[in-house]
Structure formats: C-alpha cells, structure tokens
Amino acid sequence: MEKKIIATTSLAGCFGCHMSILDIDERILDLIELVEFNKSPVDDIKTFTKPVDIGIIEGGCCNSENVEVLRSFRKNCKILISLGECAIMGGLPALRNGIPIEECLNEAYLNGPTVGLNTEHIMPCDDELPMLLDKVYPCHEIVKIDYYLPGCPPRADLIWDALVALLTGSELDLPYEVVKFD
Amino acid sequence: MTNKIKIKIDGKEIITEEGKTIVEAAKENGIFIPTLCNFAGTLPKGCCRMCTIKINNRFMTSCTTPAAHGMEVENNTKEINDFRKGIVELLFVSGNHFCPSCEKSGNCELQALAYRYQMMVPRFPYDFPMRSVDGSSPYIIKDQNRCILCKRCIKTIHDDQGRHYFAFKDRGHKLEVILDEKMGKEMSQAIAKKAMENCPVGSIIYKEVGFATPIGKRKYDHQPIGSEIEN
Numbered sequence: 001m002e003k004k005i006i007a008t009t010s011l012a013g014c015f016g017c018h019m020s021i022l023d024i025d026e027r028i029l030d031l032i033e034l035v036e037f038n039k040s041p042v043d044d045i046k047t048f049t050k051p052v053d054i055g056i057i058e059g060g061c062c063n064s065e066n067v068e069v070l071r072s073f074r075k076n077c078k079i080l081i082s083l084g085e086c087a088i089m090g091g092l093p094a095l096r097n098g099i100p101i102e103e104c105l106n107e108a109y110l111n112g113p114t115v116g117l118n119t120e121h122i123m124p125c126d127d128e129l130p131m132l133l134d135k136v137y138p139c140h141e142i143v144k145i146d147y148y149l150p151g152c153p154p155r156a157d158l159i160w161d162a163l164v165a166l167l168t169g170s171e172l173d174l175p176y177e178v179v180k181f182d
Numbered sequence: 183m184t185n186k187i188k189i190k191i192d193g194k195e196i197i198t199e200e201g202k203t204i205v206e207a208a209k210e211n212g213i214f215i216p217t218l219c220n221f222a223g224t225l226p227k228g229c230c231r232m233c234t235i236k237i238n239n240r241f242m243t244s245c246t247t248p249a250a251h252g253m254e255v256e257n258n259t260k261e262i263n264d265f266r267k268g269i270v271e272l273l274f275v276s277g278n279h280f281c282p283s284c285e286k287s288g289n290c291e292l293q294a295l296a297y298r299y300q301m302m303v304p305r306f307p308y309d310f311p312m313r314s315v316d317g318s319s320p321y322i323i324k325d326q327n328r329c330i331l332c333k334r335c336i337k338t339i340h341d342d343q344g345r346h347y348f349a350f351k352d353r354g355h356k357l358e359v360i361l362d363e364k365m366g367k368e369m370s371q372a373i374a375k376k377a378m379e380n381c382p383v384g385s386i387i388y389k390e391v392g393f394a395t396p397i398g399k400r401k402y403d404h405q406p407i408g409s410e411i412e413n
Binding site: 091179 | 274278280281282283284287288293296297300301302303304307308310311312313397403404405406
C-alpha cells in the first residue's frame, strides 16, 4: 500500500495538540509505516511539496497569517481535521471575542500591569506582522472542515483511532472516555 | 391508595402511578430521559426542552407531562436524540462555554450531555456574546458566560424566610439570572455550596476551590450521564 501523506500545523494554538499526537507513544513507529509527513512542525518542512491526503489543524484563526495557512491547507489537502478545542471553537484565545480589538491591544501594550518596560508606549505595527482579526474564528467558519476531534488536548487514543480509521477505511467506534472537551 | 397505570416507553411496558410525570416514571423503571432545567423537589418548568419525547407523534416535554394509562412514548430514537443533541449544541453556541478553563468541567451536566450525544462540533455558528461576571459575593462567582437560564438556582436557593438569592433580570436576549447584591454579600458558606451544586453548569462557582478533583476522578469522566439510572 502506498503511504498516505499527512500535513499538520498549529495556528492560534499552544502546540498541546501536537504533543498529544506524540503521546501515541510507540505507536508512532506503526504510524510512520503507514504515512509520510509533509508540511509539518514534526519534520520542519515549511511548504507543501506534494498533494496531501490528510491535513491536521491545531488552533483557531486569530490573525491574517492563520487564515492564509488554513486556506493553503484546504487547497493542498484532501481531508482536513480540526484537532482540539481551539480549532473547533476558538478555545482560550477566543476569550477575547466580544472585547473590542483596540481594548485588547491597549491592555497588552499600554495599560496592562506588565507593560513597564514599554516606556515609549510602542504598539507593534509593521508590514511584516500579521494583522489581528476582530475575533478568533473556529476553523470551520473560514474553510470547510471534514472531521472534528475535540479535547484540550484530544486524547492520544482518539487521535490514533481516528487516524487508523481514516487510513484503513474502517468504521470508527469511539469509546465514551476518549471524547472529552478538557 | 394510588392508581397503578401502564405506559409504554420505546415499546417497553412499565408500571407507574397516576399523577407522576413521564420523567419520574421512566427514572423509577431504569429508563433515562435527559433533563437540564428540571430539578427534583421543585415544580417542573419545561423550558430547556432536553426531556422532549414523542407521544402520539407529537413532541412533548416529559418533565411536565403526567403519565396516563396506555400512553405510548418514543424516547431513545434517532430523531429525538438528534433533536436533543441540537439543543445541547444551541446552548453551547449561545453562551461562552470554554470547557478547558471551567472549574465545573467534568462535573457539568451540559458537558456530560454533549459527551453522551458525542457532540464533536456544534452545527450552529458561535455567538460569542459579551457577558459579565459578578464576584461581589464573598463565597461565590456568578458567571453569565456559562449561564443557561435553567432557573434551578432561583427555584432552590432561598433563605429560611423564603427570600430568593437569585432572580431573572431583563427580557428576551438580554435575560440574565442575577444574584441579589445585598443577599449575595450575606450569603452563608452552606448556601453558597448548595448553589454551586444545584447549578447544572459552571455559572455558579464556589470561590477558591476550583479544579480540586483531578481529571479521571470527576463525575462524568468514565460513565455517561444517566448511566446511574439505566439498567
């Protein structure tokens, strides 16, 4: 069987979901028999070099770069999976949703209790920096997402079972204990 | 002596007493009907619609409908379970339910229902409303982000003179359950703990004891909600 190709990325996430992928422990040896990684922090490939079968997205979209990366994943991947609470509902970064962006930036750079070193009251503003979005968006509100694996982080068993089901085309029967939101 | 009556739930015949609601009759006979706003010992309100069942092809709330002889009830069917899952999803998108940062996670009835119906993602867009948090009471926090307006705290939490600590404020989409400012400040520790226990979600939180139970030992970590009823 030809190896399926996987790509992963972390948008507005904490890399906890990637840690959880590594948490499949020695099964990772079975995984590399089944798949090849393309663009991913796992192998540090920065750009897509071939069409990808499964794209795994961690984190929601909080800035313009996240949106661009997510769209490039949709373009290059046959199947997209939202991995974890942040990709599914924005997660903790989405706690800022509802608060005006100006208020958030003022708190972070001008008025917050830890801005003491910013004596010149500089607000980061550079063409090189991605623009913050008005709020943090769940991935499926930006592009079409095919599957969702909730959890913070998703249990390693959930990720493993879902990947095996996808790769082998078998039915996914999830035990109660693997679907959790925390 | 009360009259014994027979009803059928999903084809299974059960015996109950006249005057009992369908939720109570089902519970006594080991059948789980999910509820959120209903609370044992108080008058049913039928506002959350979680306990929706079908009688004679009509949707009814089983917490407010008394069982009647010969009734044929549909409960655990694909259609009704999807309807209930939809309600859970609506509740998730209409508030700010950040499970990973919530003290009630693992003991939350709304979350437990989402687990039971395997909600992977809500089918509705997220609302992310702007809501307030009231920490004025010495023992509890009233977090409007997580409130599902079930009214359980209003109905069950009162002092020995019958005065309520919680009340509805405003109407329509502005409706909130608020804590009485003066009574909240005088609230005892025992009442504060009871208020947290009676809240199905993490909207009433007892201060300074968050995340006391580790993951794996919480109420709904291993067994789905309702499994204590089902036989």
